[in-house]
Amino acid sequence: MSLNEKADFIREIVAEDLRTNKYQGRVHTRFPPEPNGYLHIGHAKSINLNYGIARENPGGVCNLRFDDTNPEKEEQEYVDSIIADVQWISNEKPSTVYYASDYFEQMYQYAVDLIRKGKAYVCDLNADEIRESRGTLTEPGKDSPYRNRSVEENLALFSRMRKGEFPDGAKTLRAKIDMASPNINLRDPIMYRIVHEDHHRQGSAWCIYPTYDWAHGLEDSIERITHSICTLEFENHRPLYDWFLDALGVYHPQQIEFARLNLSYTVLSKRRLLQLVQEGHVTGWDDPRMPTIAGYRRRGYTPEAIRTFCEKIGVSKKDSIIDVALLEWSIREDLNKHAQRAMAVLRPLKVVITNYPEGKTEDLPALNNPEDETAGTRLIPFSRELYIEADDFRESPPPKYHRLSPGKEVRLRAAYIIKCEEVVKDASGNVVELHCTYDPETKSGGTAAGRKVKGTIHWVSAPHAVEGEVWLYDRLFLKEDPNEVTEGDSFLSNLNPDSLEIVSHCKLEPMLGTAKPGSRFQFERVGYFCADPARAESGAPIFNRTVTLKDTWAKIEQKGAAPNAGSGR
RNA sequence: UGUCGGGUCGUCUAAUGGCAGGACAACGGCCUUUGGAGCCGUGAGUAGAGGUUCGAAUCCUCUCCCGACAGCCA
Numbered sequence: 001m002s003l004n005e006k007a008d009f010i011r012e013i014v015a016e017d018l019r020t021n022k023y024q025g026r027v028h029t030r031f032p033p034e035p036n037g038y039l040h041i042g043h044a045k046s047i048n049l050n051y052g053i054a055r056e057n058p059g060g061v062c063n064l065r066f067d068d069t070n071p072e073k074e075e076q077e078y079v080d081s082i083i084a085d086v087q088w089i090s091n092e093k094p095s096t097v098y099y100a101s102d103y104f105e106q107m108y109q110y111a112v113d114l115i116r117k118g119k120a121y122v123c124d125l126n127a128d129e130i131r132e133s134r135g136t137l138t139e140p141g142k143d144s145p146y147r148n149r150s151v152e153e154n155l156a157l158f159s160r161m162r163k164g165e166f167p168d169g170a171k172t173l174r175a176k177i178d179m180a181s182p183n184i185n186l187r188d189p190i191m192y193r194i195v196h197e198d199h200h201r202q203g204s205a206w207c208i209y210p211t212y213d214w215a216h217g218l219e220d221s222i223e224r225i226t227h228s229i230c231t232l233e234f235e236n237h238r239p240l241y242d243w244f245l246d247a248l249g250v251y252h253p254q255q256i257e258f259a260r261l262n263l264s265y266t267v268l269s270k271r272r273l274l275q276l277v278q279e280g281h282v283t284g285w286d287d288p289r290m291p292t293i294a295g296y297r298r299r300g301y302t303p304e305a306i307r308t309f310c311e312k313i314g315v316s317k318k319d320s321i322i323d324v325a326l327l328e329w330s331i332r333e334d335l336n337k338h339a340q341r342a343m344a345v346l347r348p349l350k351v352v353i354t355n356y357p358e359g360k361t362e363d364l365p366a367l368n369n370p371e372d373e374t375a376g377t378r379l380i381p382f383s384r385e386l387y388i389e390a391d392d393f394r395e396s397p398p399p400k401y402h403r404l405s406p407g408k409e410v411r412l413r414a415a416y417i418i419k420c421e422e423v424v425k426d427a428s429g430n431v432v433e434l435h436c437t438y439d440p441e442t443k444s445g446g447t448a449a450g451r452k453v454k455g456t457i458h459w460v461s462a463p464h465a466v467e468g469e470v471w472l473y474d475r476l477f478l479k480e481d482p483n484e485v486t487e488g489d490s491f492l493s494n495l496n497p498d499s500l501e502i503v504s505h506c507k508l509e510p511m512l513g514t515a516k517p518g519s520r521f522q523f524e525r526v527g528y529f530c531a532d533p534a535r536a537e538s539g540a541p542i543f544n545r546t547v548t549l550k551d552t553w554a555k556i557e558q559k560g561a562a563p564n565a566g567s568g569r
Numbered sequence: 570u571g572u573c574g575g576g577u578c579g580u581c582u583a584a585u586g587g588c589a590g591g592a593c594a595a596c597g598g599c600c601u602u603u604g605g606a607g608c609c610g611u612g613a614g615u616a617g618a619g620g621u622u623c624g625a626a627u628c629c630u631c632u633c634c635c636g637a638c639a640g641c642c643a
Contacts, residue, residue, distance in 0.1 A: 458603075
């Protein structure tokens with residue numbers, strides 16, 4: 001948090017607790033993902049919050065802790081990806097990684113303690129029976145017939161549960177609270193369930209596993225967390241969080257809830273993201289169209305941009321949907337200042353400079369980044385035959401079109417002004433080549449370099465061009481709220497069929513041929529791109545489009561095409 | 570119609586009884602060897618009704634709207 005910015009309500013609470021010495025000056029947060037999927041941008045908000053608060057306060061610590069209490073959904077692959085993603089986003093290598101499963105024995109002893117205190121019991125009701133006796137939102141539940149078993153019987157039964165004497169679901173350990181509580185979470189919640197399944201870290205050591213409500217406060221307590229920050233849906237669970245810790249009489253952190261991130265045109269539910277992966281709607285968790293940390297990384301986002309985004313959106317308790325345009329703004333903001341510029345022609349149109357000597361090549365210096373003097377310059381080869389963007393030529397230019405058209409001039413970026421003298425077409429009338437002349441005096445830095453023309457376009461020397469494949473990504477969903485569907489449809493019906501367009505045979509300036517995977521560029525006038533680790537079948541490098549540049553011309557042209565569209569304001 | 574929580578420009582977010590401000594988006598202009606970037610400007614908000622007060626987005630009352638919760642998920 002920068003100094004001139006206002007603290008959010010959570011930071012205010014932390015500051016107040018520090019002032020009143022509530023935790024002896026300690027600030028200890030945690031980020032507790034369940035390893036049942038990859039982390040997404042919503043988790044980035046939480047990471048930023050928890051690590052941020054720890055970092056801002058002297059001696060502050062943030063634990064990375066896996067909440068791995070459900071062997072049915074969790075996998076080592078997810079643990080590995082999460083560690084990598086947290087490191088990338090937080091810019092901190094966790095010195096210790098904590099696991100809830102390391103506390104299973106201690107949790108078990110705490111449960112025994114609660115049984116001894118008469119505050120927990122073994123229940124023989126099955127899942128259906130428990131649901132039926134729980135009551136509804138407006139009616140109280142009914143006590144389980146097993147609610148008043150003796151401490152001795154409960155102890156014996158619980159021990160036998162652990163030993164594996166009962167099948168899955170046969171028994172549970174429940175807290176004895178209040179079946180008539182208006183808060184359903186307090187109606188004798190389940191603490192342990194029987195699941196005969198190997199755990200990714202504990203193997204077959206356990207066949208009873210603690211539930212979230214029972215486990216989470218204990219994890220926080222054991223780690224001496226001060227502020228246990230979670231999302232709004234746990235608000236109704238806080239009384240239970242407090243009840244368990246009070247019943248046990250152990251160290252008691254405070255739970256604070258904030259609104260989870262929602263992004264327009266994006267789904268951020270692990271269940272749905274898993275479905276996209278499993279059903280092959282995307283190529284994997286790290287598909288650049290995915291809102292996962294891994295996806296954004298592969299797409300070319302920087303951790304700095306994601307952090308900026310998280311700071312911009314703030315932290316509150318209000319349910320909200322952030323405009324994805326703010327995320328796009330964040331990455332443009334970062335990349336504009338830092339990305340190496342390059343020239344790349346996506347849809348090439350051949351240009352022959354008829355008055356330029358055949359066989360001649362010049363190496364022209366070009367700025368690596370006009371926003372950053374220290375980035376220096378590089379040499380780009382120029383020759384008689386070039387490629388320009390097909391869209392940068394119009395035979396019949398619309399009004400305000402500042403690019404090439406018959407008889408008109410444009411500047412070639414970092415090179416010369418050229419004039420279109422002749423349009424060459426094929427048998428069916430398609431423009432296949434342009435014959436132009438250049439003005440030798442207008443070389444960048446030359447005598448007439450200052451001569452003004454309306455437009456500047458990018459280009460690549462034909463004999464020097466490197467072939468590449470460019471993958472253009474668009475939003476994955478067509479609707480602002482992908483979950484808004486007509487009856488019977490799923491969110492999948494809102495998938496954007498054009499979320500990926502692969503453009504082959506792009507002409508790239510030579511430097512791009514040796515770009516390292518993960519390196520980021522601005523293709524001038526086109527957008528920001530990131531070299532993918534993979535190569536095309538042809539061996540050509542692949543560049544993922546991170547985000548387009550703002551395109552004012554597209555807006556002008558669109559308005560011209562539909563003068564009355566969008567009226568009514 | 571239970572419990573908990575939330576309603577400030579289109580979208581987020583500040584103002585903690587004292588000028589409703591910022592960002593993104595939109596729109597207009599300037600500038601430009603990226604129709605990029607930058608710069609300048611415009612429009613746009615306190616859910617409603619009462620009350621307290623010199624003064625209310627803020628405090629009180631009522632109303633309305635939205636969200637979460639009935640997994641042996643987290």
